[in-house]
Amino acid sequence: MNRFFTEVPTNIPYEGTASRDPLAFRYFNPEQVVNGKTMEEHLRFSVAYWHTFKGSGQDPFGGASFDRPWNRFSSDMDIAKATCEATFEFVTKLGVRYYCFHDRDLAPEGQTFSESCKNLEAMVALAKTFQEQTGVKLLWGTANLFGHPRYTHGAGTNPDVHVFAYAAAQIKHAIAATHELNGENYVFWGGREGYDTLLNTDMNKEARQMARLFHMAVDYAAKIGFTGQFLIEPKPKEPTKHQYDYDAATVLNFLQTYDLSDHFKLNIEANHATLAGHSFAHELTVASDAGKLGSMDINRGDLLLGWDTDQFPTDLYDTVYAMLVVLRQGGLGSGGLNFDAKPKRGSIGTEDLFYAHIGGMDTFARALLIADQIISDGLISDFVAKRYHSWSEKTGKEILAGNASFEKMEAYINKHGEPVLQSGRQEYLENVINSYI
Amino acid sequence: MNRFFTEVPTNIPYEGTASRDPLAFRYFNPEQVVNGKTMEEHLRFSVAYWHTFKGSGQDPFGGASFDRPWNRFSSDMDIAKATCEATFEFVTKLGVRYYCFHDRDLAPEGQTFSESCKNLEAMVALAKTFQEQTGVKLLWGTANLFGHPRYTHGAGTNPDVHVFAYAAAQIKHAIAATHELNGENYVFWGGREGYDTLLNTDMNKEARQMARLFHMAVDYAAKIGFTGQFLIEPKPKEPTKHQYDYDAATVLNFLQTYDLSDHFKLNIEANHATLAGHSFAHELTVASDAGKLGSMDINRGDLLLGWDTDQFPTDLYDTVYAMLVVLRQGGLGSGGLNFDAKPKRGSIGTEDLFYAHIGGMDTFARALLIADQIISDGLISDFVAKRYHSWSEKTGKEILAGNASFEKMEAYINKHGEPVLQSGRQEYLENVINSYI
């Protein structure tokens, strides 16, 4: 496969930190072992079909700026096939092992539902062949339930049953496609599941609808034997004013309310975290603490801008903090690190796609090395353990075991008096982090 | 009682919309019946001890600008007594039926815990006398677990068991004080329950600690026979970088996770809603949909500023939307509308306290009238009912009852084809709202 990215004839090599070649890795060395696993096992990178191959550079103020060779065909299916070939060529050359798609990325919407299904099946067959040829695997599939105008007022949360039914039918095929391609997860991102104004919205009714849709998905997966992990991806706003899957805690609340906790984990995206007013590390920690951190969409927002910029992840701080969470929970299991990131509208070349992914992979590889070192040195974790040590002692244990009462606590204070305030040492700890970067 | 607010010798009268007297109500007419209840029953206003009587005008860049006559005493307890008297004088003249306090608003912190308790008991006795004299009641009490340096790293979520015990002992007395004063609710606002950096924090451990504290409170209330409603007040940030009770959904998730849902409702504050990126109406709706909207802290933030400005509520849109939620759920039960609002630092006079509360009460009274009219006219609710009507029909009912599957949905689409997109009519609905204002 050397048809669309001929400027990169072979695989992107690892050359080490001395390299100045923009088409080489400086940190990502797939076979390098870090704490018992190879980098490649730690960092199950995935390329996103939508941004990398379907992205056009269009924005709300201007049209497509990317002129991709795989789009230079006359029929939608010919474009779809060329795009699929480009995907596997790119992913292979980049040295990544996974990709992700929406059904409508892979195959074009047809004139009818059944035509759309046929298109999808044809493209799944092609992708399966490419998977076998290249060894590239599907990290997750999903259904695009936000692009078509029928979903303007929501998919699962639509006021119209008819649209709900359409969404359900579409998801059925998207799960089937994911299953056929041995996808390791299936993701729900509710692009239009939210509201633009409370004036025309019954939020409670919509939540109940959505819960039924998820239960149907669980039932269907069981029926067809799909054992991949279901994931929900929180996002607070955009495209609708309020998205129901606002952040990790909101989704966890929904799952508990509607008896869905056993079947879903979360796919946490960096830029969605920050749009909700949280750091990426915060959202990862909320999910991880609940045993629900399943996968990550890696990208980066611009905190001075209020929309989803989906930039490539190049900030070492964010990525180190993220890898600390991932390493502490023992990895992402069937999940991975999906590049839900797009080049800037002005980065028009296909070579920019390589630069962007290489930069993101190198940043995470470096973050893995740093986070591993931080954990093995133990300076931070020892500090934290010491800070909370009283909770491992007599009174602390009693409290946590539910064997204490306000009366006991008052007696404790009457005996021990005023506590002594300790320093939280935030500045010192930040310096420690910098000493590893 | 006519000692501290002598510029307002009698009660603030209702004079109707033609009045230009800044010390009269234009809308708030306590006895006026709105849909079967008096305004006073609908709008259980409460004055906040901390802002109205303890507020000094201090901000992070400058010292106290308010020179209150009740602070012109030499001992802490004399100031406390004068403040209590001023409270009841003000509340009575304003024509409000409730007040709210933190333990440390009412009575000063002593040199020891037991001295603090004694101070509190003395002030509770005085407040009880004033309550009996005036008929003013306690909407809710709470404990201040954020002002004293011992709580720098949290109260219930402190890394040090010793501080946890102190907080527990303090809450014990605050609940007892609330009980003694027949408080109708008890509120938890976790001012320091959050983190400043994840580097020194074990969020999961802190959540478990907090859950134990709440369970202790439930147990203690049962023991002493306190049957008031427990309320948690969400806030996302400030003073700590991240507050655990971020928003309504986050608190609901916490309550479900730690088996506390039966014992707690939410106290939703307007300005805390907006700091979390939500409208006030959104947070009220989330709480109400879960059957957990217990009370409101009424104020207003400045959406162009990133901190809690706690301004008095004067925006008709926000208050109408709020009252729509309240009326639709049939009122707030034992809850009320507490003025967690402060005059601007430059509004230095005691007359400004009257202007501010009068303006807020009038705005909510007017909002009540408008919301009641909107509901009784039914234009909005009919529109919404029609929009969702398909969910009351055959297929919709089957889905909601859990009797549908992806296969059925696909069959439905194969039979019915593409749905027809309907307008959401947001602009029309906004015009309708304006036609009532």
Place this chain on the structure above:
Amino acid sequence: MNRFFTEVPTNIPYEGTASRDPLAFRYFNPEQVVNGKTMEEHLRFSVAYWHTFKGSGQDPFGGASFDRPWNRFSSDMDIAKATCEATFEFVTKLGVRYYCFHDRDLAPEGQTFSESCKNLEAMVALAKTFQEQTGVKLLWGTANLFGHPRYTHGAGTNPDVHVFAYAAAQIKHAIAATHELNGENYVFWGGREGYDTLLNTDMNKEARQMARLFHMAVDYAAKIGFTGQFLIEPKPKEPTKHQYDYDAATVLNFLQTYDLSDHFKLNIEANHATLAGHSFAHELTVASDAGKLGSMDINRGDLLLGWDTDQFPTDLYDTVYAMLVVLRQGGLGSGGLNFDAKPKRGSIGTEDLFYAHIGGMDTFARALLIADQIISDGLISDFVAKRYHSWSEKTGKEILAGNASFEKMEAYINKHGEPVLQSGRQEYLENVINSYI
């Protein structure tokens, strides 16, 4: 003209506040005299070609949801002609006197520059005919220098002279078109005049380029006898990370730096103001204080969202505050109130276009009445005058005249001692405003 909006066969009538007809005005009564001018003279409303007629409902997450009858033609020029006809039909039925356009709204981009120019000329001729038939006038024209990919890195601020030249040539024709149609103003909005990263940008060089472009425009206008007002429209972010015309003060600084102050005023947009962290009233005041408030783009942002939502203006507070500024400066001169607003993506009907504009016009009409009453009653202005009265007295005058010194000031303090702090009365003043709404 009754071809595209047949559901509205005649003009939208004024029916007064008792009306519930969504296709009638409740406040906008064109002939009603307010302080010596008719409402129509005060409120020179203009309909925006781009949002109202070219808007498709597309957003970054989904395709066109509006299916407009004037787009159902096969050639670009046939669509353009139908759109122009629809424009004049809509504007006439709405009872508005002005419209605004970008060159590329009116006429499609051709294969070459000269073809684009020919398209524009043809459409200008058609629009001129329609103007004569209907009496509708052009408030302002402008050039779209952001939609085409050639402008990805800016127009006047492009690193490539070739693109600068293209922009200049395009503006030449856009000014000529505006002149031909007797446009009363010409607007510059620098959609791509900004940067995405400082790493590839020489901001200083780009500012100098832009200044040259503006000087050329001034020269060209003089040459062809175009005497309309040049306006610059500030916006802080979107589409680029940083837009050079960030806010009113930034643009005023640019105009002073590059000797352009005599030739330009500002077109202030509500939603752009809030994206810059300012209220609409603030930006209007900054411009007005500098004698540079030329026109307004009326819409409304959502302060909880970080992008330009361009919603229709329905908030009475924002509009009253805006009209206070406008009335105090004696109107907008050749400027007007242009609806740079779009229906929500879900408001798919052409009737929604009417509802939306009617709501906006009524809101501003009501705001005009309120602001006029506030000004004529004088409560607010008297308060302000009294607050600053000392500046009209001896020492104040000396200071303002430049006849004071630090030494004099110290002598004044040594004589007069500590000043007495006065209340700023913000809450009282907010209540006053509410008493007019």
Place this chain on the structure above:
Amino acid sequence: MNRFFTEVPTNIPYEGTASRDPLAFRYFNPEQVVNGKTMEEHLRFSVAYWHTFKGSGQDPFGGASFDRPWNRFSSDMDIAKATCEATFEFVTKLGVRYYCFHDRDLAPEGQTFSESCKNLEAMVALAKTFQEQTGVKLLWGTANLFGHPRYTHGAGTNPDVHVFAYAAAQIKHAIAATHELNGENYVFWGGREGYDTLLNTDMNKEARQMARLFHMAVDYAAKIGFTGQFLIEPKPKEPTKHQYDYDAATVLNFLQTYDLSDHFKLNIEANHATLAGHSFAHELTVASDAGKLGSMDINRGDLLLGWDTDQFPTDLYDTVYAMLVVLRQGGLGSGGLNFDAKPKRGSIGTEDLFYAHIGGMDTFARALLIADQIISDGLISDFVAKRYHSWSEKTGKEILAGNASFEKMEAYINKHGEPVLQSGRQEYLENVINSYI
């Protein structure tokens, strides 16, 4: 001097990157030469009296958490003297050459203005002695015109002439103090120069007042022979809703409008930049492009929070971008890098003061090394030069010289046709930056 920081008996040493001693520098090596100047010459660090020595850990929700030994005296002047001694001990041990103060940091406000002046004079005499003993110098002085209630409604922009006069008299003495101590600059930060509501404000009048105050300062400096640089420090919001010195461009506009450009430069603060919606690098560049970058307040905000957190600078990206601007303009002249930063409320120890400053100094030292390398390697600057090369050629030069016209530009396009779009290479450039970190 070894009285208050006895845990640090001698100077903080430079130990290189291998060091793990939290009381050693890993990068800041004062004598190390970087591109012809020592690190100490490049990085004129200054310690801020207010945060480091007067800061108490107080925040809007709680009292002082720092218990400083220099505050354990009974009289205000004894505390002031001890604080001054602590300052020089700390600064000397840290190895910094500069400090900064507000008049009221150094000396307490007295009962009368003249007592305040006497206090200041006494403390200036003491500070002078310490300066001579230690060699530590004054980077800049300023007057605190925001803390005292008299300045609630502004100092120079106060509606009351009396307050203006007070501010002027106070500044007179603050400039005199700065002059006496050979301060190299004098800073204006208008803490209360703004408004809380436009309803009670005449913004235009207040701007004119402020201009007069600045002119008086210029006159006074000339009279007493103070030749230090005057600096204005922009900040957009907090404590008032709107601060007049919103950002660099706003201040530059003010300076031009009121004929003050010759006498003032800007002191750019990182956290103030981000509160205005800008990056630190952006604000530095705006100031530098105008020839007005005079000094920096180094700290760091939290972009997820909406207030001035004034954290210590530890982010390598922000500091590298800052140092690129500083190096490109050839340094800060008489300005420096002032730590307008405070430890978190929970960092209660005096050792935390050392950790915090050491971390900040090391971060800037490392950023200096990186920025110097980036500049000397030239990859970034060569890319930018190439990107703009056409502006150095014939047509570009003509345009910049003012010798082009729209007609010439159209002729150019008619000859050359459509420009070719080039990639902006943002992702590549970000990778280049990461290759230096």
